[in-house]
Amino acid sequence: MARARTYSEAIRLLNTCQSNAATIEAIRKSGGRLNEWGIKEMLDYLRRIGYAPDDLNKLNVVHITGTKGKGSTSAFTERILRSQIGGKVGLYTSPHLCAVRERIRVNGEPLSEDDFAKYFFEVWERLEADPKTLTDHTPVFPIYFRLLTLLAFHAFLSMGVDATVLEVGIGGTYDSTNIVPRPVVTGVSALGLDHTAVLGNTIEEIATNKGGIYKAGVPALSVPQEQAAGLAVLRACAEKVGAPFEIVPPLPASVSLGLRGEHQRVNASLAVGLAKRFLQATGRSVDGTDFPEAFKAPLAATRWPGRCQAAKDDKDSNITWLLDGAHTVESLRSCGEWAWAEEATKPTALIFNTSGGRQSEILLAALLDAGAGAAGTDRATLGAGFTDVIFCTNVTYTDGHFKGDLTAAAIDPNDLAALATQRALADAWTKLVPGFSGKVHVVPSIEHAVNIVHEEEGPRSVLVAGSLHLVGGVMEVAGLQNALSME
Template sequence: MVDLIWRWTPLEEIEGKVTRGEAWGAQTGSKDAVRTLNTLQTNASYLEQVKRQRGDPQMQLEAMELYLARSGLQVEDLDRLNIIHITGTKGKGSTCAFTERILRNYGLKTGFFSSPHLVQVRERIRINGQPISPELFTKHFWHLYHRLEETKDSNSCVSMPTYFRFLTLMAFHIFLQEKVDLAVVEVGIGGAYDCTNIVRKPVACGVSSLGIDHTNLLGDTMEKIAWQKGGIFKRGVPAFTVLQPDGPLAVLRERAEQTSCPLYLCPPLEALEEGGPPLTLGLEGDHQRSNAALALQLAHCWLQQKDRQGVGEVKASRPSLVWQLPLAPVFQPTPHMRHGLRDTEWLGRTQVLRRGPLTWYLDGAHTSSSVQACVRWFRQALNRHKEPRSGTEVRVLLFNATGDRDAAALLKLLQPCQFDYAVFCPNLIEVSSMDNADQQNFTVTLDQVLLRCLEHQQHWNRLDEEQACPEPGGPVSLLLAPRPAHSHSTSSLVFSCISQALQWISQGRDPVFHPRSPPRSLFAHPVAGSGANVLREAAAIHVLVTGSLHLVGGVLKLLEPSLSQ
């Protein structure tokens, strides 16, 4: 193992560098709108603000309602959107994507609000599955921005909503003006005090799998987190959840009873497949079956509530014995539902890109349970797509973690994949992101993010040493059989940005990724140089990108240039 600290250029040179974005000066159109949006604070500073306000979190919802009124809408106006409101720790975005695609297959005009974005902020607001156009984004951004400026209270110290609140307001305005038949709305963080929870009369609510995340905001146990998630339940509005651990499931049941919300437990996907062909999912990974089961129930419920035809024949409905929750109906999925599940796309989640000798595995897993699911998917994908090749096969991990995530715990879960190289970099596309407005983050410095990456490298190296020298008589891992050709320890590197990490990993062998010429010092270190030789000669290179959706988004921006258009 090589304990390598890799930075190709000193920080003082980075901070003094003049970028193309600075040289271009002020931008117009959608880029200008995005830059102005960024001044309303990014997610990291929003979290800090929420933490400071936790003494009276109800004030957050009251403030959001005030912003809504200042924007020209009342809470009752949102009832016209026929909303499906979805929360959870793992898979809520995928559940939203499945649900939206199913209902779009019925010829319905859909709105879809999600977070975070991967490449462009416009992805967060979709009409019929497509991100809104730059023109529509620009039009509605400035209309809302100026409206809020005109109605601000001179006595108030806060005249504009924060980044996520602003986008939530903007989504509501766009969906109403575009006259969507329904809107699928993903909760940002938690549920009870999330700004999307000003919705009073959704058509249905869903809770995907629960886990530990955002503990500084939601609590440090799954029961506390379940209490927050159950805050989206509304009186008389059907709600659905997948199977959860006993404690959190009991909390969800109590929350539902307190609000007179009928809560149902989703039967597994296998129950809906009985008597028919198996369901094909557009998203890979066994864990997506739980998300698909929840999406089917939400779509089925919405169609029933709106008296739509072709909702699927109910096959059975039996009481559940799990915390006395009734089981949601078992029905025969319709062709529209089947095709919707099959055609669902959700970038950056169990996504595979095959490019010549390189195969990129992209998954934004960032909690312990989601990383475990990612590892299972990655191993299965390696076995499923294994092709007979003569020559060396190399496995590379590209990782970053942000916020309050326990990076050491996540990295330990990734160890059984037996990577040949572990690469760490910040969620920065280039050393300066001034010309990438959608990726800008004003809340952290380059020093901070690079130090975090160096900590990740140190965690990995310690874990690698422990794996190489197990304690006598200690347990033996049975997760993967040893690979004699790769029995050496992992080499680790830290790069200053995503672009440089991809340049080193791809070695010019990705037919789509064509970066500018790398600096001469990029391969100057002996390990970087020797690794470059290995990668250039490898018959197959398997790269897992995980730990952060923002990292995955930066990688996608470089590997799929069409997403930036």
């Protein structure tokens, strides 16, 4: 029987390449270093779908990594380049919110379902036709992120993009995006220990991994890192490969950004540096000052869905959703500062989840303490302002199923069945906000959480945080797809 080359079938096959929870956690803990064959295998997969590494240089890549802010930096960079070079600008990021195809955008728009399916099956069937793998332990089809990376490369080459903004998935040196021989420019956003501190990794080890994207003769940029040791390692990484190293200057105070939060100014400063070096390296004219005036409008117009984003509910005009996929201590601090910055939209309800194994109390405390600081109050008073606090899983629907694009094999089924993470979060809330008089809910799906919000009456602002997967699920269930646009 002939295969149905549809979007839904593409998603079904793609989901067969997801790693389970244990594998994902091991990769995270290794900073992406788990598979010493990773880059070699990725290059062989590239060969099997018909490309040589040098073909990727045609994509004119801006390669971006970092612990914090690499996604926002990518969004700022894409918007600047789109405004300056015309033509087609590709953007590859992760994770997605509602649909996998959001990860692969051209001129800000996700691939259509038809285009995603077309390019997916071209890649899949080339892998099927050449099933011999590099080693006996290499799977015929690459794991999820690798497959999507191959798909992005194939789609961008097929569509003839003029520039590609390429965000690293995990780490840098061993990431599947790190097979482009000669990007146009590379950059590292803020380094931090949030993802890896419990693993014993040092800032020097993290910086070494991130600095692995620097290439000989290619401008190697960094923001001014908080820890001098990390910056020193990045500089050494650049010198080792013969890459001109540059610390980007801060933005002028007069520059307005389309993304909220003071931390975004650091991300935007890196985007400005990357865009300037890209335009110079590709022979395009650009103002030689630290901040070209032509970059002002695109920075103000930048949108990055699910990050410090306010959206009105289509079904109930009384509901304002405050969406931020913040999931580290520092990003949750920024989220708290943003969410309580304005009296009119300060949160009255919270939907929260985080990855299993993370430290519930520390993460919630970071959010509440930052919010209290922004609101000029204390943690207990701030917490008392909530009527409902809802801890849910990332399962999409009340019947226990995921939307196809949101299927997550990485959730530990034992944790899920017992709602262990959610109960730990509820316990942490009780400890952090003693005497809380509102309702604390522990529920098994995102749809349960959204239903609770819709059942309440009167004006309410609902903060959704702790996980980009959670934010995407809420956007899907609450019908907030219009908020996915980068326009």
